[in-house]
Amino acid sequence: MADFGGDAEAFRVEARDWLAQNFPPAMKGVDLALTVEEPTGDARLWKARMGAKGWGVPTWPTEYGGGGLTPAEARVLQQEMARIGARNPIGGMGVMMFGPTLLEYGSDEQKQRHIPPIVRGELRWCQGYSEPGAGSDLAALQTKAEDKGDHFLVNGQKVWTSGAQYADWCFCLVRTDPNHKHEGISFLLIDMRTPGVEVRPIKLISGVSPFCETFFTDVKVPKENLVGPLNGGWTIGKRLLQHERNSLSGGGGTAGRFASGTPLDQLAKTYVGVDGEGRIADPDLRSRLIRHQMEAKAFLLTLARAAAESKGNQSPSNATSIMKNAGSKVGQDRAELAIEIMGSQGLGWEGPGFEREELEQVRNWLGGKATTIYGGSQEIQNNIIAKRILGLLDHQ
Amino acid sequence: MAVLTEEQSMLRDSARDWVREKAPVTAFRKLRDGAAPLGYDPAAFAEMAAMGWAGVVIPEAYGGSDFGYLSLGLVLEEMGRTLAASPLIASSLAAASALVLGGTDAQKQAWLPRIAAGEAVATLAVDEGARHDPLQTGLSAAPAGGGFSLTGSKTFVLEGMAADLFIVAARTSGARGEADGITLFLVPADARGVTREKRTLADARGYAAVSFDGVDVGAKAVLGAVDQGYPLLERVLDRARAGLAAEMLGMAVQAFETTLDYLKTRVQFGQTIGSFQALQHRAAKMFTELELTRSCVEAALSAIDAESPDTPQAVALAKAAAGDTLHLVSREMVQMHGGIGMTDAHDAGLYLKRARALETTFGSTAWHRDRWGRMAGY
Structure with a gap:
């Protein structure tokens, strides 16, 4: 541990200097990674500088524009950015899921073509995995890609394609052999501007449309867009899901969701009132809030432990497999407690008579229902723990 | 599993090996079936002490290794796996901590080396009812002849049948429910007026009900400050x-x-x-x-x-x-x-x-x- 600290500490000076010269102070606390509009002014400048430096994806190799930093240096960079309130302007599915997967499985030509625009935050990617008949049983997917000599002809429908209405490209699992379930799937990259691609946003119970249906009708996809071997896409697709799970259960996903907003005890004291001792007046609610806060603390301690263990070069922590279920439970519980505390005010949908936080909580509660469904549902996560970690067999 | 130092890994591994070999569940079962009077096997505890486990949180100056609480926790976790019975928690952890945190040098010298060596068993005598509630301490310690006279009783004292030393929470002032007025005393089990009776619970360990009937102790028996023991x-x-x-x-x-x-x-x-x-x-x-x-x-x-x-x-x-x-x-x-x-x-x-x-x-x-x-x- 001691000697890895040395080089990383030397890097701290470099990171601090570069940030001092390149981070526009007006961008303090501003998160660009998930915004849809093209940035302007300081935001545009910050994104361009980080993109050119490759530090939005600090550990990716420099030959494709990445930062080329060691994990220890990347942590130092993160600390230095946090110190001055700088948020990483480079994000999205290209960074979190597709990029790491392509770096592992793509050809050199594919990496040269697709990685640099992700590094610079220029292109948005979406995920073409789920279909109406293939949710948790993803390998049942039917969108087919026929070999037409110099191209694949793609026909079918994807669903829950997050951000498809804004995406430039889609990484897609397609069926290239109808006779083999898992071994008949290929990993294909599709330009969303190709004729025959149609996107329809889906309105959710929370009132927003983060997901789309995406239809492919006689879409011609060049052969060079196949990643990995023909019919070898399932392995690549599963690897990508690991990256997805990690990003969903880490700082950006559910963990962030319940760390924000007014603390529940303050909320409860405001809306429910206090007893003679100054405690939340409803003792049943109080005890459930305490239980929830302790579960949240246990989850945060587990995140920290898993991080420490991976730093300490032990074998990969078993704790990571529980993160998605544990984190999504805490997030959903928090949202339900918040609206319960606020009573009718916490159900405010729109219009006058409601505080901003009240309107947010109701959307947050509804939107959060997705966290135990997407990225492998709660039940699929339990299957994974049972089979991969605990070694229990499939039912025959 | 936390990121461990090399010494901690070795301690855990040796505990794991020893527990599997010397203290499997069958060993505990044998103790239970034989209605072992102390609730644990003194010979097995002597082996644990010989490996240093009784002195993990005791400073080196008093015969321990000062390895810390996470280290002792590793040993306790391994003991828990096989239900291995021993006074490690009552004596080597709880009572040792009381002496380390609150003892005078003389008190430490008198007890810590013997606790670290497994030669003496010490334990906390705190609760007086069925449910844990230290603020309800009512056992009285009245001034007597420059010292104190203790009268009252304690329930479900861990390793109470084996203990050589009780660390007793007593009330020197105030009323039940108040933090002020609680004082800790070191009371040897062989002091005049101390009697104990085994309490057999479902887990078949060595609990005791301990009575203090006008037990006279000197001022030097106070652990920490009078009235401020809580x-x-x-x-x-x-x-x-x-x-x-x-x-x-x-x-x-x-x-x-x-x-x-x-x-x-x-x-x-x-x-x-x-x-x-x-x-x-x-x-x-x-x-x-x-x-x-x-x-x-x-x-x-x-x-x-x-x-x-x-x-x-x-x-x-x-x-x-x-x-x-x-x-x-x-x-x-x-x-x-x-x-x-x-x-x-x-x-x-x-x-x-x-x-x-x-x-x-x-x-x-x-x-x-x-x-x-x-x-x-x-």
Whole structure:
């Protein structure tokens, strides 16, 4: 541990200097990674500088524009950015899921073509995995890609394609052999501007449309867009899901969701009132809030432990497999407690008579229902723990 | 598992090996069936002490290794796995901590080297009722002849039948329910007026009811400050609670692994019952709770080692999490084993019983949850 600290500490000076010269102070606390509009002014400048430096994806190799930093240096960079309130302007599915997967499985030509625009935050990617008949049983997917000599002809429908209405490209699992379930799937990259691609946003119970249906009708996809071997896409697709799970259960996903907003005890004291001792007046609610806060603390301690263990070069922590279920439970519980505390005010949908936080909580509660469904549902996560970690067999 | 130092890894490995070889569940079963008078095997404890485990939190100057609480927790976790009975928590952890934190040099010299060597067993005598509540201390310590005279009784004293020394919480002023007025005393078990009677609980360990009938002690028997013993007692109890949580974690891990083995071998309807999703998901739930609990237990032990101001809250979380998780796993251990899990010949019942005894010791899950909530502003 001691000697890895040395080089990383030397890097701290470099990171601090570069940030001092390149981070526009007006961008303090501003998160660009998930915004849809093209940035302007300081935001545009910050994104361009980080993109050119490759530090939005600090550990990716420099030959494709990445930062080329060691994990220890990347942590130092993160600390230095946090110190001055700088948020990483480079994000999205290209960074979190597709990029790491392509770096592992793509050809050199594919990496040269697709990685640099992700590094610079220029292109948005979406995920073409789920279909109406293939949710948790993803390998049942039917969108087919026929070999037409110099191209694949793609026909079918994807669903829950997050951000498809804004995406430039889609990484897609397609069926290239109808006779083999898992071994008949290929990993294909599709330009969303190709004729025959149609996107329809889906309105959710929370009132927003983060997901789309995406239809492919006689879409011609060049052969060079196949990643990995023909019919070898399932392995690549599963690897990508690991990256997805990690990003969903880490700082950006559910963990962030319940760390924000007014603390529940303050909320409860405001809306429910206090007893003679100054405690939340409803003792049943109080005890459930305490239980929830302790579960949240246990989850945060587990995140920290898993991080420490991976730093300490032990074998990969078993704790990571529980993160998605544990984190999504805490997030959903928090949202339900918040609206319960606020009573009718916490159900405010729109219009006058409601505080901003009240309107947010109701959307947050509804939107959060997705966290135990997407990225492998709660039940699929339990299957994974049972089979991969605990070694229990499939039912025959 | 926390990131361990090389010494900690070695300590854990040696504890694991020793426990498997010398203190498997069958060893505890033999003690129980033989109605061992002390609730543990003194020869086995002597071996543990010879390996240094009784001195892990005792400074080197007093015969210990000063390895810290996380280190002792590793040993306790391994002991919990096989229900190994010993005075490690009562004496080497709780009483030793009381002396280290509150003792004068003379008091430390008198007891710590013997505790570290396993030659003396010391224990806390705190509770006076069925439920843990140190503020309700009522045993009276009245001034007498330059010292004090102790009168009252204590219940469910851990290793109370084996103890050579009781660290007694007594009331020198104030009323039950008040923190002020509680004083800790060192009372040798052979002092005139001390009597004890075995209390046999479901977990078959060495509890005692201890009576103090006009026990005269000198002023030098006071541990810490007169009337101001409560803050010291809380710090000591938190160390004991963290150790209990480590033992509970070890028990839960083993109960889970034993159950998992059964799921993989028991065949019904032509397949192992572990292939049924209804059981797989319950197993996954237990695994999830075990991982969360491990984080809490290790955080509490580390907080003590770091002398963190968050220690009381970290300990309350650990004890509560360990209590919930151990109940979940030990209940499921019985249920998933079916009829065989109901038999005395099977280990499941031993875990189920011990789980309840540990949960209620030094504050139940509900008690610690309320305590955590108060500290968090709820």
